[in-house]
Amino acid sequence: MDSKQHLYLVDGSAYIFRAYHRLPPLTNPEGTPVGAVYGYTTMLWKLAEDLNKADGPTHLAVILDASSISFRNDIYDQYKANRPPPPEDLVPQFPLIREATRAFSLPCIEEVGFEADDLIASYAREATRRGWDVTIVSSDKDLMQLVGKCAQPHDGIEGGCIDMLDTMKNQRIDIPEVIEKFGVPPEKVGDVLALMGDSVDNVPGVFGVGPKTATKLIQDYGDLESALAAAPSMKKSKLQERLIEQAEQARLSKVLVTLKEDCTLPMPLDEFRLDAIPSEPLAAFLGRHGFTSLLKRLDGGTGSPERATQLNPAKRVTAAAEGTGGSGAEGAARQPLPEWPAIDRTAYECVTTEAQLDEWIARAAAARLVAIDTETSALDAMRAELAGISLAVGPNQACYIPLGHGGSDMFAEKPQQVPIAQALARLKPLLESDAVLKVGQNIKYDINILARHGIHVAPVDDTMIVSFCLDAGRSLDGIGGGHGMDELAQRHLSHTTLTFKDICGTGKKAIPFGEVPLDRATQYAAEDADVTWRLHSQLRPRLSFEGGTRIYERVDRPLIPVVAQMERHGIKVDRDRLAGLSSQFAEAIGALEREIFAKVGQEFTIGSPKQLGDILFEKLGYKGGKKGKSGQYSTDQSVLEGLAGQGAEVATQVLEWRQLSKLRSTYTEALQAAINPATGRVHTSYSLVGAQTGRLSSTDPNLQNIPIRTEIGRQIRDCFVAEPGNVLLSADYSQIELRLAAHMADVPSLKEAFASGEDIHSRTAMEMFGTVDRDTRGRAKTINFAILYGISRWGLGGRLGVGADEAQAMIDRYFERFPGIQRYIHETLESVRAKGYSETLFGRKTWFPRVNSKNQAERQGSERAAINAPIQGTSADIIKRAMVRMGPALATAGLGHVRMLLQVHDELVFELPESDAQAAAPVIRQVMAEAALPAVSLDVPLGVEIGFGASWGAAH
């Protein structure tokens, strides 16, 4: 399997100038100045250390300017004409840069007539087209035009994306950082540069226009041409005159700053492949120039590039290892606390006038980044009324904008507030501006609240999800492992937040947020935004240092608006049909009750396991009672089935009673109550951080556990229906976890079986028992699932109804037939014990702080979860990738009316016009089947089964 390729392009020429100015002068034993060369060498060293790490390079090349003359001089002869000559002690270092690059055995690319920037742009374009990711090692502002650029998917290849790395500041530059610097997204940086010009390169720009004005013009008018076109109608000013006068000059500047992306590539990309840095000629180079500390590390110290030679993993699961060793539980990386002022709730402002509001909007726009939080009357984003919005632009720089306070009591005075319609109209451009990043804690909620007011919040970052991508499962004794704001504030800021309960009370005495007095409301709401802002600056940088960028940027972050939209769509349920089922069930429950009471000879609460246990095992004296740790008899399904086997008819009736009660209370009744009166549909809420493995979870109501297994339960699925003229389409991955296990554990016979479409459990039965019938296939199926869940002899024995010894014999047999599985389990556990976390094929981490516990039960529990997590998590990654791609794929196919409604772990449910069903099915199938590509190329096909009909039940 190929792991994701990642090309690093080092902007050597720009680096050398910066290194020269930032580092002290230094000479080698021969007396040649080498300060800048030393800086350059340590930079390459650092990059080499990241070889094959998550987000580290797999391919690396240095790009240099061959000469000072380029094709731009043909366009504009004054280009770079004003450059002062380089300092004289820098001149002799230029050739040494090439020497240093060769010492690292790295390709060094330069081409007469082109600047390094153009070659970088051209290589980046070609690499992303192939699906590679690209990191440009530079801090050159011209190159920021390329950041965030992703190649379009084509021929089944998912395009790679470009980011930058500033090694001096040790900072990743992605879209938010570019927006922060320029106030516009990367694709408009060229327009800003064209207006402001560049005195060093002698790009003329428009005289009198600097970065501030240039940014403002592009923000206001969209792009350079629009700004120039609008100039005549601007109010009279020097600026207006100059824009008109120097329009051509601005256009010329645009051409000069635009990077040429179609240079002929002097060396093919594949030759940039890098597995390790050979120690020669590097050692000789280091010695000659007196770089002794590096030489020492190369000779035997740790962390030298040479260690990379041992890091030559076959799979990404291990490739992304951070060679830290030790238990990750204790190593929970904490950024040092920044030097921020302590949280001061008296510093917050309550915004009640339009002038104040405009002031805050301007501050947020200037900051390019604003933390937001909406306060509402309820937790359900589809019903809640907006009470107010808080903003934060820096530590303690936060405000609360009340919008829906007061009014429930006709006699009380309503506090002064900006009228909600006006306030939202003012806020809308800010919240929708692609130049301003909106940061939230669970921002999906705010997205949905504001979407109901016609505001489509984007782009966004979410501190809850950043935390999840970094720290899923990472809890220590006494410190919770959750991702809620109160917990994160405690963990990362050592701050105790005001809680909702503190402000609104709880239970019956609770008051809606809109009734909280403004001073209290401001303290609570603005603090939430302040804390969110602080958490964001604390947590987000950790993503790139800890290998979380890919899963966050490519999977979880893009999923936020997709899931938000699914929640807003909701799904229609047939209320009358549910009510009919409900009374049907109620009748049957009543009849069973009467029969049970008659048999037992008394009335009691059947739903109480305590009472039921006493009656069955004390009063009626049945055998087989086992007491649990609470001292109660167990009366669960297996126990009651055992009693039924002894001829206890009452046990069978209790089982039926339980099934019907469950279906009635949890489904037929609850689902009717969940219908939103405004939309007439049921809107679940998905948690993106609900399961440690990366799966989604669903609440209020949970639509991921609607019955299907029994005939009687299946009737509930028939109550989920499409609107008239539409159908529901269900698409599910078949056996995805077993397929992933076959791939990840590299089991040839299972892979062959999947490739040829064979029945996998029959194949397992044949391997295990030499024969296939109902019995052996059933046992094989149980064993297959046991493997996925982290096998134990007792667990398997219990499930198969055999002793632990016999179960162990079957496990041994299984490992013998499928040695890859045993190897996978062993290697996974070794890795989790050493690093503290497991990883999916896409790099999602799950932490297991108890995997080295001295408590056996605790440790073994962690081990089972750790075996399961990479498989379950990879499956979750795959369906999430499919969900992110689904909307664009359907739109491209002209299927814009297809709405994705539900996700049930390996299934997606859509609602679509009946006439689209035949056309939509192949598109959906393809997106799902190819969702792992190109980041991961699986050895097994992903099967997708599709059906559609008037109801969810009929679609299966």
Added chain:
DNA sequence: GGCCGAACGTA
């Protein structure tokens, strides 16, 4: 009213 365990629905 709040919390916990038992039981049970799904993948």
Added chain:
DNA sequence: GTACGTTCGGCCC
């Protein structure tokens, strides 16, 4: 044996 969420009874304050 994995991963969840909801309901209920029972018990606490």
